[in-house]
Amino acid sequence: MKASCVMTPTPAPLKDEILRASSALFSERGYHGTSVRDIAERVGLQGGSLYAHIAGKEELLFDIVNRAADQFFAAIKPIVASERDAMQKLRQAIIAHVEVVAGDVEAAAVYTVEWRHLSADQKKAVTARRDEYEKQFRKLISDAIQERYVTATDPAGATLFILSSLNYVFTWYRPRPGGKSPAEVGKMLSDYIFEGLKRRAAVS
Amino acid sequence: MKASCVMTPTPAPLKDEILRASSALFSERGYHGTSVRDIAERVGLQGGSLYAHIAGKEELLFDIVNRAADQFFAAIKPIVASERDAMQKLRQAIIAHVEVVAGDVEAAAVYTVEWRHLSADQKKAVTARRDEYEKQFRKLISDAIQERYVTATDPAGATLFILSSLNYVFTWYRPRPGGKSPAEVGKMLSDYIFEGLKRRAAVS
Numbered sequence: 001m002k003a004s005c006v007m008t009p010t011p012a013p014l015k016d017e018i019l020r021a022s023s024a025l026f027s028e029r030g031y032h033g034t035s036v037r038d039i040a041e042r043v044g045l046q047g048g049s050l051y052a053h054i055a056g057k058e059e060l061l062f063d064i065v066n067r068a069a070d071q072f073f074a075a076i077k078p079i080v081a082s083e084r085d086a087m088q089k090l091r092q093a094i095i096a097h098v099e100v101v102a103g104d105v106e107a108a109a110v111y112t113v114e115w116r117h118l119s120a121d122q123k124k125a126v127t128a129r130r131d132e133y134e135k136q137f138r139k140l141i142s143d144a145i146q147e148r149y150v151t152a153t154d155p156a157g158a159t160l161f162i163l164s165s166l167n168y169v170f171t172w173y174r175p176r177p178g179g180k181s182p183a184e185v186g187k188m189l190s191d192y193i194f195e196g197l198k199r200r201a202a203v204s
Numbered sequence: 205m206k207a208s209c210v211m212t213p214t215p216a217p218l219k220d221e222i223l224r225a226s227s228a229l230f231s232e233r234g235y236h237g238t239s240v241r242d243i244a245e246r247v248g249l250q251g252g253s254l255y256a257h258i259a260g261k262e263e264l265l266f267d268i269v270n271r272a273a274d275q276f277f278a279a280i281k282p283i284v285a286s287e288r289d290a291m292q293k294l295r296q297a298i299i300a301h302v303e304v305v306a307g308d309v310e311a312a313a314v315y316t317v318e319w320r321h322l323s324a325d326q327k328k329a330v331t332a333r334r335d336e337y338e339k340q341f342r343k344l345i346s347d348a349i350q351e352r353y354v355t356a357t358d359p360a361g362a363t364l365f366i367l368s369s370l371n372y373v374f375t376w377y378r379p380r381p382g383g384k385s386p387a388e389v390g391k392m393l394s395d396y397i398f399e400g401l402k403r404r405a406a407v408s
Binding site for chain 2: 029030031032087116144150151152154161162163167169171193196199200
C-alpha cells in the first residue's frame with residue numbers, strides 16, 4: 001500500500017490541504033486515533049491515492065510540527081533583529097507568538113501535544129528547534145530584566161510563566177465573528193503579564 | 205475477551221495502581237496509542253486477568269478524569285467556604301489548583317488533553333463538571349474585582365489568563381530533589397499573576 005518513492009511532485013495547494021486536514025484530525029482524535037484513510041477521506045481521495053503524495057502518517061506529523069516551528073521563528077525574527085528597546089521587543093514577541101498559536105489552533109495543538117508521537121530521531125530534531133526558540137525568548141526576557149524594565153528574580157520561572165499563558169491559548173481560543181482577533185488576544189495577555197491583576201493605588 | 209460484569213470487588217490499592225499505570229501510559233503515548241495489554245504489562249498482569257478488574261480502557265479514562273476533577277473540587281472547597289477576603293481566597297485557590305496539577309502531572313495531562321477521547325455521554329458529564337469548576341473559579345475572580353483588589357475590565361479574559369498559566373504546568377513541571385515543590389510553583393505563579401512582570405518605580 002505504501003509507495004516506495006514519490007514519482008511526481010505534489011502541487012503545493014494539495015499538500016497544504018492534506019496538512020490542514022491532518023492537523024484538524026490529529027488535534028481532534030489524536031495522532032494514534034487518526035488513520036491515513038481518515039485523512040484521505042477528509043481531502044476526498046482514496047487511501048491508496050493519498051500515498052502518491054505522502055510517505056506516511058509520520059511524515060505528516062513531522063511536517064506539521066516543523067511548519068509550526070517555522071512560523072514561530074519567522075514571527076519573532078524581525079522583532080529580535082529590530083532596534084527597539086528590550087521591553088517593546090518582549091511585548092511584541094508575546095503578541096507575535098499568540099498570533100501564531102491563535103492563528104491556527106489546530107496546528108498549535110499538534111505542535112504542543114501530538115509532537116510526542118514523533119519517532120525518536122524526528123523528536124530529537126524538533127526538540128533542538130524548540131530549545132532554540134525558547135532560548136531566543138529567554139534572551140528577550142533576560143534583556144528586559146537587564147535593562148530594568150522587568151522585575152523577576154527567576155528568569156527561568158518568568159519564561160515558563162509567560163510561555164504557559166501563551167501556549168495554552170490553543171485550548172480555548174476559537175476565531176468567531178465579533179470576537180477578539182489573535183493580535184487582540186496577544187495584546188490582552190501581554191497587558192496581564194506585565195501589569196499583573198492587582199489593583200494599585202495609583203491606578204484607581 | 206471482555207467480561208460482561210465484574211464479579212469480585214478489586215482491592216483499592218490494585219485499582220489505584222491500575223489507574224496510575226494508565227495515567228502514565230495515556231499521557232506518554234496518548235489514549236489511542238495505549239492498549240489494555242500495555243496497561244496489564246505495566247501492572248504485571250495478563251491482559252485477560254486485567255479484565256477481571258476493569259470494564260475496559262474507556263472506563264479507566266473516565267475514572268482518571270473524574271478523580272482529577274474530584275481533586276480540583278476538593279482543593280478549592282475549603283477555600284471557597286472560608287471567611288478570608290476575596291484576594292486571599294483567589295491566591296490560595298491558585299496555589300491549591302497548581303498543587304493538584306503539579307502533584308500528579310500525568311493525571312493532569314490526561315485531564316487536560318486525553319479527556320477529548322471520552323465517549324459522547326462521558327464527555328458531556330465531564331464537561332459539566334469542568335464548567336462548574338471554572339464557574340467557581342470565575343466567581344473568586346469576580347469577587348476580587350468587586351472588592352477592588354483586582355483590576356480587570358474583562359473577567360472572562362482574566363480567568364482564561366489565570367487558568368492558562370496554571371494548567372500548562374503539567375507540560376514542564378517534574379518533581380526533583382532540590383527543585384520547587386508544587387506549592388512553591390503555585391506561589392511563584394500567583395505572584396507573577398498579581399504583581400505582573402513590569403518593574404515599577406516604587407519597587408526599585
